Amino acid sequence: MWKYLIPLALVAAPAAAQDGPFSEGSEARSWNLAWEQPARFEATVVDMLCEVAGDCDNACAAGRQLGLLRAADGVLTYPNKNNQGIFTGAAVDLAPFCQMDVEVDGLLIEDDYIGATNVYQVQRVRLLGDEDWTTANGWTDAWAEDFPEAAAQDGRWYRNDPRVLALIEADGYLGTGETWQEAWELTQ
Structure with a gap:
């Protein structure tokens, strides 16, 4: 009997390891990315250059990278992907929320071995207190408009x-x- 349970435990272990501290309530869809874990949290959308380097003169201007300053622990999270299959970043989807408090749901990648820390794939976003989510898939439409x-x-x-x-x-x-x-x- 044990010879059947050990393989099952090995298969189940990686799935269980994917739940992280922000997984509760997340409805994020898996992308089967290495070290991904569902993550839903509250944050302030910030201009990365302003937050990290103090370059705030053009904060939230078009073309600036945006980040998520997590409310729970004050950690700056880098949303480098949106909900689309192409890796175009999430700035277009977060721009309307710049300097606002939001709730986001997506996938967080954390792994000390490869040096991935607080890398985030935002799938949906909403202002705090709002009921309706906005799907983070606006890059292609914004590009086509431009x-x-x-x-x-x-x-x-x-x-x-x-x-x-x-x-x-x-x-x-x-x-x-x-x-x-x-x-x-x-x-x-």
Whole structure:
């Protein structure tokens, strides 16, 4: 009988280990990311440069990275992903809440071995006291609004983004100043 229980315990152990201190009440959907744990908590949305370096003149301006200053323990949490499959960050989704108190629900990644500390994937956000959640998936719509001609083209967004194309034009693929074929040949 023990030979059957030991494998079951080994399979169940990783799932149990995924519950962290902020897991209670979380409805976050797993992305099967290493070391993820559901995390729902209250925080203030802050401008990262202002919070970390004191550069507050343009706090909450477009293009600035935003963070979550957790209410429970005062820890600055880095929301580097939203609820979309693409890794575009969460600043677009958090910008309307900058310098406001919110509740967020998502996945927290913590692992001392790889050095991941307070890395957060926000899936939904709401102002404190509000009942309705906002799904954190606004990046693609915001990008399409900013670049309608690029959005109308076929293909992946980054192949049509004028900013990406300008960087490739100026510096080549991989920033080497070479075309992608020349850059490939340099590696051979």
